[in-house]
Amino acid sequence: MATIEFPPGQVALVTGAAGGIGTATVRRFAEAGVNVALLDVHDGVATTAEQFTGEFPGLTFRSYVTDVTDEGQVAQLASDVRTDFGRLDHLSVVAGVLQDASPVEDLDFAEWNRVLDVNLNGPFLLAKAFIPLLRADGGGTITNVASFWGRSGRALFSAYCTSKAALFVLTQSLAAELAPDIRVNAVAPGNINTAMHQRALHREAEERGVSFEEIKDKEWGAIPLKVAGEPSTIADALVFLSSPASSYITGASLDVNGGVLFH
Known part of the structure; x- marks a missing residue:
């Protein structure tokens, strides 16, 4: 990836940081000189943070174990990040789940709710909790990971497609509300x-x-x-949309799918 530059001292929060795309995104931010708060629902994220601390000794990495579908936990996370870093400039919402393939007539309501909870309610709760901190230092960015499967419905994946389609619209609503202080965009991966x-x-x-x-x-x-695509291709897009190089982009969704869908 071409060099992306950020102002010194900035902080990014990456959700799903212990996963493939999340870890790649942390790396891209670190390579650009950005401190990173790593969030995941699994405690293995602490090991990931330790690895980056050893690799980038001039930067600060802290890990947090949080269920993004729990409003209380997300509110506590926002408080902890404020205490630990004093600021937040970029929120990269990577965490997401797939749906167990099923026709609607056989789809358990619990599975429907699980998928929408993580893929839609999670980004909503994170945005709600972190908007004040993003604004406090003069603004920032929110970047959501959607999916090319949110562009149209697919048989057997109604919950997943619905969650990602709604995430595009949530991204646009946030962009309209938060401009000009906070830019909000989405990345739509294909098969990664x-x-x-x-x-x-x-x-x-x-x-x-x-x-x-x-x-x-x-x-x-x-x-x-x-x-x-490799996870780094999505990380490249997320960091680009967070950077000053995309300063005139908000409310957009960037397709990174190898050409499998033109939009």
Whole structure:
């Protein structure tokens, strides 16, 4: 990625920081000289923060274990980040979950709620809690990770598609409300070669009774660039949309999908 520059001393909060895209995003911010608060629902995020502390000794990394669907925990997180860093300039909402494939008539209401809780309510609660801190130092950015599957409905994935479609609209509403102080954008990934993607391919192969390689070749072969993107490709987009290089962009969604969907 070309060099992205930020003013000195800035702080970013990355959710889902222990996952593939989240960790890559932390790295991109660190390479640009930004201090990072790492958030995940799993306590393994502490190890991730320690690794970055060793690699970038001139920066500050702190880890937080928080359930983004719990309003009280998110409010406490905002207080902790204010205490630990004194400021927040960039909120990158990476955390998300896939849906268990199911037709609507068989879809458990609990599964529907689980997916919308993490993928939609989580970004809402994070924005609500951190807007005051972002404003306190003169403004900043919020960047949400949506999905190209939020562009249209897909059979067997009604909850996931709905959650990501709604996230596009939430992003636009926030952008309209918070301008000019806070810019709000979204990134819409296609197939990204994360552990989550690999698990989904394995599940599909098992369900169809074919090999993993056959499913992978089929899925990746449908992408014009013929490969699933690496997590760093999404991190590049998130950091770009957070940086001064995108200072005239707000309310937008950036497709990073290898050409699988033109929008």
